[in-house]
Amino acid sequence: xxxxxYERSAAAAQAVSRxxxxxxxxxxxxxxxxxxxxxxxxxxxxxxxxxxGLCDAPEQADLILFNTCAVREHAEQRVFGxxxxxxxxxxxxxxxxxxxxxxxxxxxxxxxxxxKSYPYVDFVFGVDxxxxxxxxxxxxxxxxxxxxxxxxxxPVIVEGLPIRRESEFRAWLPIMYGCDNFCTYCIVxxxxxxxKSRRPADILEEFRGLVAAGYKEITLLGQNVNSYGKxxxxxDRMDFADLLNLLCVVPGDYHIRFMTSxxxxxxxxxxxxIAAQPHLCKHLHLPVQCGSDRLLEQxxxxxxxxxxxxxxxxxxxxxxGITFSSDIIVGFPGETEEDFEGTLDxxxxxxxxQLFTFIYSRREGTPAASYPDPTPRSxxxxxxxxxxxxxxxxxxxxxxxxxxxxxxxxxxxYGRAEGALSGRLDNNLxxxxxxxxxxxxxxxxxxxxxxxxxxxxxxxxx
Ligand code: SAH
Ligand code: SF4
Ligand code: F3S
Numbered sequence: 337x338x339x340x341x342y343e344r345s346a347a348a349a350q351a352v353s354r355x356x357x358x359x360x361x362x363x364x365x366x367x368x369x370x371x372x373x374x375x376x377x378x379x380x381x382x383x384x385x386x387x388x389g390l391c392d393a394p395e396q397a398d399l400i401l402f403n404t405c406a407v408r409e410h411a412e413q414r415v416f417g418x419x420x421x422x423x424x425x426x427x428x429x430x431x432x433x434x435x436x437x438x439x440x441x442x443x444x445x446x447x448x449x450x451x452k453s454y455p456y457v458d459f460v461f462g463v464d465x466x467x468x469x470x471x472x473x474x475x476x477x478x479x480x481x482x483x484x485x486x487x488x489x490x491p492v493i494v495e496g497l498p499i500r501r502e503s504e505f506r507a508w509l510p511i512m513y514g515c516d517n518f519c520t521y522c523i524v525x526x527x528x529x530x531x532k533s534r535r536p537a538d539i540l541e542e543f544r545g546l547v548a549a550g551y552k553e554i555t556l557l558g559q560n561v562n563s564y565g566k567x568x569x570x571x572d573r574m575d576f577a578d579l580l581n582l583l584c585v586v587p588g589d590y591h592i593r594f595m596t597s598x599x600x601x602x603x604x605x606x607x608x609x610i611a612a613q614p615h616l617c618k619h620l621h622l623p624v625q626c627g628s629d630r631l632l633e634q635x636x637x638x639x640x641x642x643x644x645x646x647x648x649x650x651x652x653x654x655x656x657g658i659t660f661s662s663d664i665i666v667g668f669p670g671e672t673e674e675d676f677e678g679t680l681d682x683x684x685x686x687x688x689x690q691l692f693t694f695i696y697s698r699r700e701g702t703p704a705a706s707y708p709d710p711t712p713r714s715x716x717x718x719x720x721x722x723x724x725x726x727x728x729x730x731x732x733x734x735x736x737x738x739x740x741x742x743x744x745x746x747x748x749x750y751g752r753a754e755g756a757l758s759g760r761l762d763n764n765l766x767x768x769x770x771x772x773x774x775x776x777x778x779x780x781x782x783x784x785x786x787x788x789x790x791x792x793x794x795x796x797x798x
Pocket of ligand 2: 598
């Protein structure tokens with residue numbers, strides 16, 4: 337693994353200023369997970385660094401960049417729909433540049449499809465190419481033809497990329513990239529490449545900067561944060577719990593979240609760390625995917641329902657009040673009624689505060705794509721409805737049980753009612769309460785007085 341530092345490309349900045357009389361505008365749209373959103377923030381930073389202004393409307397833009405997601409078929413269809421919609425805009429404005437990057441762009445068949453069917457897309461580059469964007473743009477601005485990069489994985493981490501964050505109080509902080517797990521349904525390891533960890537000192541430096549800039553919520557990102565540290569040498573050697581302990585020493589008023597924790601690697605040491613460190617939210621996102629040992633094995637998840645529940649139990653015993661959330665896939669190839677009932681059963685046993693649920697989507701090139709999948713779509717949708725109903729009842733009961741407490745929340749935005757603010761609890765629940773908009777981006781004490789479905793209602797207790 338090689339670590340490099342970003343350097344501003346003066347040649348690219350010059351090419352941009354030569355092509356436009358006034359600073360051109362870029363519109364960057366990111367799809368998919370937080371990791372991708374964070375990449376989008378760095379893409380914006382790099383563009384700003386070479387002279388682009390940023391805008392929120394594609395119609396105003398001189399450059400439109402879609403930072404794409406490939407995790408489910410629906411995600412890809414949305415991107416192609418949105419790219420298709422740009423054809424008219426490009427005809428009206430021939431100087432408009434259109435680019436595709438991110439996870440979809442790391443698949444050969446997608447690059448081919450763009451080459452053949454979307455001639456007005458000017459350039460394509462993959463997830464590891466953020467630092468290469470300036471030179472690629474410069475080449476395109478010098479009218480050197482379309483640039484469609486072939487998917488490639490670089491065993492490199494580029495530090496020091498400029499960034500334009502979307503929030504002034506909540507920040508994404510990647511600690512690692514890629515994934516080595518190869519769950520049989522999942523495209524991520526193919527498009528994001530092998531796992532690579534940032535060095536602790538680089539993470540700490542970015543973290544300190546965020547705390548100093550007043551960020552309150554810092555979310556550490558990785559496809560499997562619990563395997564952080566693989567491949568680090570010498571003094572850098574540490575695991576995820578060690579990294580958390582290193583960061584938590586930084587003084588300041590902030591809290592840390594992290595995702596995603598793979599159950600196979602979530603250790604008791606991690607849970608002991610959550611219990612010991614006040615800066616860590618007492619909440620664990622621990623995707624289980626399904627509640628059938630037979631399917632967990634076919635998914636290549638490397639844990640059983642029993643082991644998963646053991647971990648939940650350990651966390652409950654060690655961290656009073658800890659809450660959980662999870663991802664679930666409904667309708668994995670060959671899922672039987674019995675498998676699905678196992679999932680419902682597990683969901684009831686754990687009592688998740690939140691569930692992110694997905695109907696299985698076949699991804700070309702993954703092992704599960706060739707598994708027989710006889711269950712009709714209608715049956716999968718019916719199972720999904722049953723799962724959602726079960727979860728709604730659980731979440732509503734859990735939310736109601738919070739009423740009466742006084743809690744600290746981070747005020748994040750506005751609520752539905754006039755004059756209402758919305759804030760988030762340590763356990764990731766949302767509360768709406770009347771308060772001064774000056775509180776946005778800071779902590780407030782709120783007494784929980786009721787609930788509307790799974791949203792808590794409260795009043796200021798400051
Ligand atoms: N690395 C994380 C999340 C990766 S993607 C983890 O391991 O949990 C986020 C979620 O998308 C996954 O947890 C899974 O529930 C879902 N997902 C991934 N591939 C999918 C597919 N082919 N069909 C349906 N859902 C999928
Ligand atoms: Fe996909 Fe599994 Fe890796 Fe998560 S851990 S990104 S689900 S392969
Ligand atoms: Fe999508 Fe890539 Fe994230 S496939 S979920 S944007 S890692």
